[in-house]
Amino acid sequence: MKWSIHQLSKYRQDGMPIDAYVQLDEVMERNQDIRAISPVHVKGLCTFGASQMTCQLTVTATLTLPCARTWEDVEFPIEIETVEVFSWVDEEKRGEDDGEVHYLDGDVIDMKPVLEELILLEVPMQVFKENTEGQMHGGKDWTYATDEDVELHRKADEPKLDPRLAALAKYFDQTDE
Incomplete structure (x- = not known):
């Protein structure tokens, strides 16, 4: 999910709808507890200002995590509602308190790292498989x-x-x- 700023200029009037599936296998390398991840469904709308893109997104996926009791695979569905802002303003105009804004280093918006961070934040510390209470011997x-x-x-x-x-x-x- 990469776009150049020049490509996005045609969506200034009505915005850019997003409805795509992305494979984020890099998430498994960053968190060893994640055994598998389904293709991530990203759906939403991106609107444009003079020097920024604001995306209202719904991100859904299914993670396979180990059960804390039995170490068996557990399917853990996630759904994330988020608003992400990408900006391509000059470095002199950047504010110090813009922690919610993703600044671009070049002319390309890459949404994959942002999606990876969102998914990693959703991974719980422990997951328990249903009906495993007392099965440990x-x-x-x-x-x-x-x-x-x-x-x-x-x-x-x-x-x-x-x-x-x-x-x-x-x-x-x-x-x-």
Whole structure:
């Protein structure tokens, strides 16, 4: 999704509609948790001013991420509503507080890096596959236990009185006479 500023001049009156699919495999290289990404559907409208392009976009895709419990693949759909502003003003006219504006270094608008950033921001820290609660059994040198399991083990592991010291326990139970 690249356009030169000269190409975009024909859309000044009515704007430029966007309805395209983009393959962003570079996202998987930037975040190792992403196992696969479907083609990203970008839909919206770009309008033009004297030295900027404003795009109102809807970005949808499906990410394949690992389940935090079982490490199996989980399909995670994302939908992003965003407004992106691309500007090609001279460096002297740029404001210091323009964090929301993407400035161009040349005469070409490349939307791929912006789309990659939007998708990377949507990746959750953990994803759980449905119906996996309690399916963990353990592995080498570790086990999985719920709070109820821990409580049962704690009750079962209460200290038992050594039979050799039973007489000593009776001694402390006696009352002073």
